Amino acid sequence: MYTTRALNSLSRRYICAQCRHFSSSKPTLAQAAEVKKLGVIGAGQMGLGIALTASRMAKVPVTVVDNSQQSLDKGMSFADKLLAKDVQKEKISQSDSDSTRQRLQTTTKMDDLGDMDMVIEAVPEIIELKKSIFSSLAQICPPHAILATNTSSISITLIAAATTKDPKDLSASSRVVSTHFMNPVPVQKGVEIISGLQTSAETLATAIAFCEKMGKITSTSADSPGFLANRILMPYINEAIICLETGVGDAKSIDDIMKNGTNVPMGPLTLADFIGLDTCLSIMEVLHAGLGDSKYRPAVRLRQMVDAGWLGKKSRKGFYEY
Numbered sequence: 001m002y003t004t005r006a007l008n009s010l011s012r013r014y015i016c017a018q019c020r021h022f023s024s025s026k027p028t029l030a031q032a033a034e035v036k037k038l039g040v041i042g043a044g045q046m047g048l049g050i051a052l053t054a055s056r057m058a059k060v061p062v063t064v065v066d067n068s069q070q071s072l073d074k075g076m077s078f079a080d081k082l083l084a085k086d087v088q089k090e091k092i093s094q095s096d097s098d099s100t101r102q103r104l105q106t107t108t109k110m111d112d113l114g115d116m117d118m119v120i121e122a123v124p125e126i127i128e129l130k131k132s133i134f135s136s137l138a139q140i141c142p143p144h145a146i147l148a149t150n151t152s153s154i155s156i157t158l159i160a161a162a163t164t165k166d167p168k169d170l171s172a173s174s175r176v177v178s179t180h181f182m183n184p185v186p187v188q189k190g191v192e193i194i195s196g197l198q199t200s201a202e203t204l205a206t207a208i209a210f211c212e213k214m215g216k217i218t219s220t221s222a223d224s225p226g227f228l229a230n231r232i233l234m235p236y237i238n239e240a241i242i243c244l245e246t247g248v249g250d251a252k253s254i255d256d257i258m259k260n261g262t263n264v265p266m267g268p269l270t271l272a273d274f275i276g277l278d279t280c281l282s283i284m285e286v287l288h289a290g291l292g293d294s295k296y297r298p299a300v301r302l303r304q305m306v307d308a309g310w311l312g313k314k315s316r317k318g319f320y321e322y
Protein backbone atom coordinates (compact mmCIF):
# COMPACT_ATOMS: atom_id res chain seq x y z
CA MET A 1 0.00 0.00 0.00
CA TYR A 2 2.67 2.53 1.03
CA THR A 3 5.84 3.22 -0.95
CA THR A 4 9.35 2.20 0.02
CA ARG A 5 10.05 5.89 0.44
CA ALA A 6 7.28 6.13 3.05
CA LEU A 7 8.60 3.07 4.83
CA ASN A 8 12.13 4.48 4.87
CA SER A 9 11.03 7.84 6.16
CA LEU A 10 8.99 6.27 8.91
CA SER A 11 11.97 4.32 10.10
CA ARG A 12 14.65 7.02 9.69
CA ARG A 13 13.34 10.30 10.99
CA TYR A 14 11.27 10.64 14.12
CA ILE A 15 11.12 13.25 16.80
CA CYS A 16 9.86 11.91 20.11
CA ALA A 17 6.63 13.73 20.98
CA GLN A 18 7.45 13.62 24.70
CA CYS A 19 11.14 14.54 24.93
CA ARG A 20 11.41 16.56 21.66
CA HIS A 21 14.60 14.81 20.59
CA PHE A 22 15.23 12.62 17.59
CA SER A 23 14.40 9.16 18.82
CA SER A 24 15.13 5.60 17.82
CA SER A 25 11.67 4.52 19.00
CA LYS A 26 10.07 5.25 15.66
CA PRO A 27 6.51 5.15 14.50
CA THR A 28 6.14 1.99 12.44
CA LEU A 29 4.39 1.53 9.14
CA ALA A 30 1.77 -0.53 10.94
CA GLN A 31 0.92 2.56 13.00
CA ALA A 32 -0.07 4.55 9.91
CA ALA A 33 -3.82 4.48 9.34
CA GLU A 34 -5.22 4.55 5.83
CA VAL A 35 -6.78 7.83 4.72
CA LYS A 36 -9.73 7.07 2.46
CA LYS A 37 -11.43 10.47 2.64
CA LEU A 38 -9.74 13.85 3.01
CA GLY A 39 -11.17 17.21 4.02
CA VAL A 40 -9.37 20.49 3.27
CA ILE A 41 -10.37 23.76 4.94
CA GLY A 42 -9.58 26.90 2.92
CA ALA A 43 -9.67 27.06 -0.88
CA GLY A 44 -6.88 29.65 -1.16
CA GLN A 45 -3.56 29.08 -2.87
CA MET A 46 -2.40 26.41 -0.37
CA GLY A 47 -5.70 24.64 0.32
CA LEU A 48 -6.53 24.35 -3.37
CA GLY A 49 -3.04 23.02 -4.15
CA ILE A 50 -3.28 20.44 -1.34
CA ALA A 51 -6.77 19.31 -2.43
CA LEU A 52 -5.78 19.00 -6.08
CA THR A 53 -2.55 17.11 -5.35
CA ALA A 54 -4.29 14.73 -2.92
CA SER A 55 -7.00 13.96 -5.47
CA ARG A 56 -4.55 13.53 -8.31
CA MET A 57 -1.70 11.65 -6.61
CA ALA A 58 -3.28 9.87 -3.61
CA LYS A 59 -6.53 9.37 -5.57
CA VAL A 60 -8.80 9.98 -2.57
CA PRO A 61 -12.08 11.93 -2.60
CA VAL A 62 -11.49 15.43 -1.21
CA THR A 63 -14.08 17.75 0.32
CA VAL A 64 -12.95 21.39 0.22
CA VAL A 65 -14.56 23.75 2.75
CA ASP A 66 -14.36 27.54 2.53
CA ASN A 67 -16.60 30.13 4.18
CA SER A 68 -16.54 32.10 0.94
CA GLN A 69 -18.41 30.66 -2.07
CA GLN A 70 -16.41 33.07 -4.23
CA SER A 71 -13.12 31.48 -3.01
CA LEU A 72 -14.49 28.00 -3.76
CA ASP A 73 -15.53 29.02 -7.29
CA LYS A 74 -12.19 30.74 -7.91
CA GLY A 75 -10.31 27.71 -6.55
CA MET A 76 -12.19 25.20 -8.70
CA SER A 77 -11.77 27.23 -11.86
CA PHE A 78 -8.03 27.44 -11.05
CA ALA A 79 -8.00 23.64 -10.60
CA ASP A 80 -9.66 23.27 -14.04
CA LYS A 81 -7.03 25.54 -15.57
CA LEU A 82 -4.11 23.63 -14.00
CA LEU A 83 -5.51 20.27 -15.09
CA ALA A 84 -6.17 21.49 -18.65
CA LYS A 85 -2.58 22.79 -18.86
CA ASP A 86 -1.21 19.44 -17.70
CA VAL A 87 -3.37 17.56 -20.23
CA GLN A 88 -2.11 19.87 -22.96
CA LYS A 89 1.51 19.23 -21.89
CA GLU A 90 0.75 15.49 -21.80
CA LYS A 91 1.68 15.27 -18.09
CA ILE A 92 -1.70 13.66 -17.37
CA SER A 93 -4.30 11.90 -19.56
CA GLN A 94 -7.75 13.42 -20.15
CA SER A 95 -9.37 10.55 -18.23
CA ASP A 96 -7.01 11.00 -15.21
CA SER A 97 -7.76 14.72 -15.30
CA ASP A 98 -11.52 14.04 -15.35
CA SER A 99 -11.35 11.58 -12.45
CA THR A 100 -9.11 13.97 -10.44
CA ARG A 101 -11.71 16.71 -10.89
CA GLN A 102 -14.62 14.39 -10.06
CA ARG A 103 -13.03 13.47 -6.72
CA LEU A 104 -13.09 17.18 -5.67
CA GLN A 105 -16.23 18.42 -3.91
CA THR A 106 -16.86 21.84 -2.38
CA THR A 107 -18.98 23.10 0.49
CA THR A 108 -19.29 26.14 2.75
CA LYS A 109 -20.24 23.96 5.76
CA MET A 110 -17.61 22.50 8.09
CA ASP A 111 -20.29 20.06 9.31
CA ASP A 112 -19.84 18.20 6.01
CA LEU A 113 -16.50 16.88 7.36
CA GLY A 114 -18.25 14.41 9.69
CA ASP A 115 -16.97 11.28 7.91
CA MET A 116 -13.38 12.24 7.07
CA ASP A 117 -10.27 10.19 7.97
CA MET A 118 -8.05 13.26 7.82
CA VAL A 119 -8.60 17.02 7.54
CA ILE A 120 -5.94 19.53 6.51
CA GLU A 121 -6.62 23.13 7.52
CA ALA A 122 -5.26 25.95 5.30
CA VAL A 123 -7.04 29.15 6.42
CA PRO A 124 -5.13 32.44 6.95
CA GLU A 125 -2.30 32.55 9.49
CA ILE A 126 -4.39 33.96 12.38
CA ILE A 127 -4.00 32.21 15.73
CA GLU A 128 -7.57 32.74 17.01
CA LEU A 129 -9.04 31.58 13.67
CA LYS A 130 -7.00 28.34 13.68
CA LYS A 131 -7.89 27.69 17.34
CA SER A 132 -11.61 28.09 16.68
CA ILE A 133 -11.44 25.80 13.63
CA PHE A 134 -9.66 23.03 15.59
CA SER A 135 -12.10 23.37 18.46
CA SER A 136 -14.95 22.79 15.95
CA LEU A 137 -13.12 19.95 14.15
CA ALA A 138 -12.78 18.04 17.43
CA GLN A 139 -16.58 18.08 17.66
CA ILE A 140 -17.39 17.45 14.01
CA CYS A 141 -14.86 14.79 12.89
CA PRO A 142 -14.92 11.10 13.85
CA PRO A 143 -12.72 10.05 16.83
CA HIS A 144 -10.07 8.48 14.58
CA ALA A 145 -9.63 11.45 12.20
CA ILE A 146 -6.20 13.08 11.88
CA LEU A 147 -6.48 16.86 12.27
CA ALA A 148 -3.64 18.55 10.38
CA THR A 149 -2.72 22.20 10.00
CA ASN A 150 -0.76 23.83 7.21
CA THR A 151 0.35 26.66 9.51
CA SER A 152 3.60 28.35 8.54
CA SER A 153 4.64 29.22 12.06
CA ILE A 154 2.00 28.88 14.78
CA SER A 155 2.71 26.38 17.58
CA ILE A 156 1.15 22.96 16.91
CA THR A 157 0.96 22.41 20.68
CA LEU A 158 -1.16 25.58 20.99
CA ILE A 159 -3.46 24.59 18.12
CA ALA A 160 -3.83 21.05 19.56
CA ALA A 161 -4.72 22.50 22.99
CA ALA A 162 -7.70 24.26 21.40
CA THR A 163 -9.37 20.88 20.76
CA THR A 164 -10.19 20.34 24.45
CA LYS A 165 -10.99 22.17 27.70
CA ASP A 166 -9.34 19.38 29.71
CA PRO A 167 -5.57 19.31 29.10
CA LYS A 168 -5.42 15.71 30.44
CA ASP A 169 -7.83 14.54 27.74
CA LEU A 170 -5.62 13.73 24.74
CA SER A 171 -8.36 12.05 22.70
CA ALA A 172 -8.48 14.86 20.14
CA SER A 173 -5.20 16.73 20.76
CA SER A 174 -3.09 13.59 20.12
CA ARG A 175 -4.54 13.55 16.58
CA VAL A 176 -3.29 17.07 15.76
CA VAL A 177 -0.16 17.41 13.62
CA SER A 178 1.25 19.85 11.09
CA THR A 179 1.65 18.99 7.43
CA HIS A 180 3.42 22.12 6.21
CA PHE A 181 3.22 22.05 2.41
CA MET A 182 5.26 24.46 0.30
CA ASN A 183 3.98 26.82 -2.40
CA PRO A 184 3.00 25.93 -5.13
CA VAL A 185 1.87 22.59 -3.71
CA PRO A 186 1.59 20.65 -6.99
CA VAL A 187 5.22 21.56 -7.80
CA GLN A 188 7.20 21.70 -4.52
CA LYS A 189 8.25 18.26 -3.30
CA GLY A 190 9.04 19.03 0.34
CA VAL A 191 6.58 18.84 3.24
CA GLU A 192 7.63 19.62 6.80
CA ILE A 193 5.84 17.43 9.38
CA ILE A 194 5.70 18.85 12.90
CA SER A 195 4.43 17.17 16.06
CA GLY A 196 3.06 19.08 19.03
CA LEU A 197 3.66 17.91 22.60
CA GLN A 198 0.37 15.99 22.45
CA THR A 199 0.81 14.37 18.99
CA SER A 200 0.80 10.55 19.03
CA ALA A 201 3.19 8.32 17.08
CA GLU A 202 0.19 6.96 15.11
CA THR A 203 -0.80 10.47 14.06
CA LEU A 204 2.75 11.28 12.96
CA ALA A 205 3.02 7.98 11.04
CA THR A 206 -0.30 8.58 9.26
CA ALA A 207 0.64 12.15 8.30
CA ILE A 208 4.01 11.04 6.88
CA ALA A 209 2.51 8.11 4.98
CA PHE A 210 -0.30 10.21 3.48
CA CYS A 211 2.00 13.05 2.38
CA GLU A 212 4.25 10.53 0.69
CA LYS A 213 1.23 8.95 -1.01
CA MET A 214 0.71 12.47 -2.39
CA GLY A 215 4.17 12.18 -3.95
CA LYS A 216 5.92 14.41 -1.41
CA ILE A 217 9.24 14.08 0.43
CA THR A 218 8.79 14.61 4.16
CA SER A 219 11.10 16.15 6.76
CA THR A 220 10.26 16.24 10.46
CA SER A 221 10.98 19.11 12.80
CA ALA A 222 10.31 20.09 16.38
CA ASP A 223 7.49 22.46 17.37
CA SER A 224 9.60 25.62 17.56
CA PRO A 225 8.58 29.05 16.13
CA GLY A 226 8.84 28.94 12.32
CA PHE A 227 9.86 25.25 12.48
CA LEU A 228 12.74 24.73 10.02
CA ALA A 229 11.69 26.16 6.64
CA ASN A 230 10.41 29.55 7.78
CA ARG A 231 12.95 29.96 10.60
CA ILE A 232 15.52 30.04 7.81
CA LEU A 233 13.54 31.57 4.90
CA MET A 234 11.64 34.46 6.53
CA PRO A 235 14.59 36.32 8.12
CA TYR A 236 16.18 36.18 4.63
CA ILE A 237 13.08 37.76 3.02
CA ASN A 238 12.75 40.27 5.89
CA GLU A 239 16.41 41.31 5.48
CA ALA A 240 15.82 41.88 1.76
CA ILE A 241 12.89 44.20 2.65
CA ILE A 242 15.09 46.07 5.18
CA CYS A 243 17.72 46.50 2.42
CA LEU A 244 14.98 48.00 0.23
CA GLU A 245 13.60 50.35 2.93
CA THR A 246 17.05 51.59 3.94
CA GLY A 247 18.10 52.19 0.32
CA VAL A 248 20.88 49.61 0.16
CA GLY A 249 19.44 48.52 -3.18
CA ASP A 250 16.30 48.80 -5.30
CA ALA A 251 13.89 45.87 -5.74
CA LYS A 252 15.36 44.75 -9.07
CA SER A 253 18.96 44.84 -7.81
CA ILE A 254 18.03 42.87 -4.67
CA ASP A 255 16.18 40.20 -6.63
CA ASP A 256 18.71 40.06 -9.47
CA ILE A 257 21.75 39.54 -7.25
CA MET A 258 20.12 36.75 -5.26
CA LYS A 259 18.63 35.07 -8.33
CA ASN A 260 21.75 35.28 -10.47
CA GLY A 261 24.27 35.12 -7.67
CA THR A 262 22.92 32.25 -5.60
CA ASN A 263 21.07 30.29 -8.27
CA VAL A 264 17.62 30.44 -6.63
CA PRO A 265 14.64 30.44 -9.05
CA MET A 266 13.41 33.87 -7.90
CA GLY A 267 14.66 36.76 -5.76
CA PRO A 268 13.43 37.28 -2.16
CA LEU A 269 11.03 40.16 -2.97
CA THR A 270 9.36 38.24 -5.81
CA LEU A 271 9.14 35.22 -3.52
CA ALA A 272 7.52 37.37 -0.79
CA ASP A 273 4.93 38.57 -3.35
CA PHE A 274 4.17 34.94 -4.25
CA ILE A 275 3.88 33.81 -0.61
CA GLY A 276 1.68 36.81 0.34
CA LEU A 277 3.00 39.74 2.39
CA ASP A 278 0.33 39.22 5.10
CA THR A 279 1.60 35.66 5.55
CA CYS A 280 5.24 36.87 5.68
CA LEU A 281 4.34 39.48 8.33
CA SER A 282 2.44 36.94 10.46
CA ILE A 283 5.40 34.56 10.40
CA MET A 284 7.90 37.29 11.35
CA GLU A 285 5.60 38.29 14.24
CA VAL A 286 5.51 34.67 15.46
CA LEU A 287 9.32 34.39 15.22
CA HIS A 288 9.78 37.75 17.02
CA ALA A 289 7.33 36.95 19.83
CA GLY A 290 8.29 33.28 20.17
CA LEU A 291 12.07 33.64 20.12
CA GLY A 292 12.24 37.10 21.72
CA ASP A 293 15.25 38.20 19.70
CA SER A 294 15.28 41.63 18.00
CA LYS A 295 16.86 40.09 14.91
CA TYR A 296 13.37 38.81 14.03
CA ARG A 297 11.73 42.30 14.10
CA PRO A 298 9.44 42.60 11.03
CA ALA A 299 10.63 45.25 8.54
CA VAL A 300 8.70 48.53 8.83
CA ARG A 301 8.09 48.49 5.06
CA LEU A 302 6.56 44.99 5.29
CA ARG A 303 4.01 46.17 7.88
CA GLN A 304 3.23 49.32 5.84
CA MET A 305 2.58 47.28 2.70
CA VAL A 306 0.20 44.97 4.54
CA ASP A 307 -1.57 48.05 6.01
CA ALA A 308 -1.97 49.38 2.46
CA GLY A 309 -3.49 46.08 1.32
CA TRP A 310 -0.52 45.46 -1.00
CA LEU A 311 -0.29 41.75 -0.28
CA GLY A 312 1.65 40.62 -3.36
CA LYS A 313 0.42 38.54 -6.28
CA LYS A 314 -2.96 37.71 -4.70
CA SER A 315 -3.89 41.42 -4.50
CA ARG A 316 -2.12 42.17 -7.81
CA LYS A 317 0.21 44.62 -6.07
CA GLY A 318 3.19 43.97 -3.83
CA PHE A 319 6.84 44.73 -4.51
CA TYR A 320 5.81 44.35 -8.17
CA GLU A 321 2.50 44.76 -10.06
CA TYR A 322 0.63 41.73 -11.46
Ligand code: NAD
Residues within 6 Å of the ligand: 041, 042, 043, 044, 045, 046, 047, 065, 066, 067, 068, 071, 121, 122, 123, 124, 125, 126, 129, 150, 151, 152, 153, 180, 181, 182, 183, 274, 275, 276, 279, 314
Ligand atom coordinates in the same frame (compact mmCIF):
# COMPACT_ATOMS: atom_id res chain seq x y z
P1 NAD B 1 -5.14 32.35 1.32
O1 NAD B 1 -5.43 33.68 1.88
O2 NAD B 1 -4.72 32.22 -0.13
O3 NAD B 1 -6.40 31.35 1.52
C1 NAD B 1 -7.10 31.20 2.73
C2 NAD B 1 -8.51 30.72 2.44
O4 NAD B 1 -9.16 30.43 3.68
C3 NAD B 1 -9.37 31.72 1.69
O5 NAD B 1 -9.96 31.12 0.55
C4 NAD B 1 -10.44 32.11 2.72
O6 NAD B 1 -11.70 32.41 2.12
C5 NAD B 1 -10.50 30.85 3.57
N1 NAD B 1 -11.05 31.07 4.91
C6 NAD B 1 -10.87 32.13 5.74
N2 NAD B 1 -11.54 31.93 6.90
C7 NAD B 1 -12.16 30.71 6.80
C8 NAD B 1 -13.00 29.96 7.66
N3 NAD B 1 -13.34 30.41 8.87
N4 NAD B 1 -13.47 28.77 7.21
C9 NAD B 1 -13.14 28.29 5.99
N5 NAD B 1 -12.34 28.98 5.12
C10 NAD B 1 -11.85 30.17 5.53
O7 NAD B 1 -4.01 31.74 2.28
P2 NAD B 1 -2.85 30.68 1.89
O8 NAD B 1 -1.70 31.40 1.31
O9 NAD B 1 -3.47 29.54 1.16
O10 NAD B 1 -2.39 30.22 3.37
C11 NAD B 1 -3.14 29.28 4.13
C12 NAD B 1 -2.26 28.74 5.22
O11 NAD B 1 -1.11 28.09 4.64
C13 NAD B 1 -1.71 29.78 6.20
O12 NAD B 1 -1.63 29.22 7.48
C14 NAD B 1 -0.30 30.04 5.66
O13 NAD B 1 0.56 30.52 6.65
C15 NAD B 1 0.09 28.65 5.19
N6 NAD B 1 1.14 28.59 4.17
C16 NAD B 1 1.17 29.49 3.17
C17 NAD B 1 2.18 29.41 2.20
C18 NAD B 1 2.22 30.39 1.05
O14 NAD B 1 3.24 30.43 0.34
N7 NAD B 1 1.17 31.15 0.81
C19 NAD B 1 3.13 28.39 2.26
C20 NAD B 1 3.05 27.45 3.30
C21 NAD B 1 2.06 27.56 4.26
